[in-house]
Amino acid sequence: MTTTHSSQLVPHSHATRWLLAHDIRDTKRLQRLWRYLSKEGLRLQYSVYFLKGNRAQMEDIANHVLELIDQSADDVRIYALTQHTRLWGLGQQFPENSNMLCDEFLDKMKAYPLTDNAFLNVNNQRLSNETQ
Numbered sequence: 001m002t003t004t005h006s007s008q009l010v011p012h013s014h015a016t017r018w019l020l021a022h023d024i025r026d027t028k029r030l031q032r033l034w035r036y037l038s039k040e041g042l043r044l045q046y047s048v049y050f051l052k053g054n055r056a057q058m059e060d061i062a063n064h065v066l067e068l069i070d071q072s073a074d075d076v077r078i079y080a081l082t083q084h085t086r087l088w089g090l091g092q093q094f095p096e097n098s099n100m101l102c103d104e105f106l107d108k109m110k111a112y113p114l115t116d117n118a119f120l121n122v123n124n125q126r127l128s129n130e131t132q
Contacts, residue, residue, distance in 0.1 A: 015080035018051040018058055019044075020065075023075040032068050 024030040040061055041051035065076055
């Protein structure tokens with residue numbers, strides 16, 4: 001098994017917002033990862049999380065994720081969101097003519113540190129209700 005050095009895990013030292021997407025093949029590993037990521041970020045979709053933090057914090061998260069997954073079977077990707085990144089959302093959860101996430105959603109995220117569990121719990125519950 002090839003070991004990836006933590007400095008290779010997370011590029012973009014200037015980024016402070018991130019998307020983490022995963023495809024986990026085993027239910028037990030998936031549940032462990034969900035529990036961990038739900039404490040660290042905001043679940044946007046079934047396997048996509050919004051995370052805030054600097055590169056060092058993301059390296060810590062990536063290293064912990066490495067402990068939870070099987071690198072030969074699972075796939076986890078982390079994408080840096082710079083200040084110029086625009087995210088688009090389409091479908092039922094976006095009001096008509098308001099499908100760009102960045103301006104409204106990400107600006108709202110700036111006001112809440114990820115340690116604000118009340119904000120995370122409310123938004124994770126909202127997403128959970130929408131997927132049922």
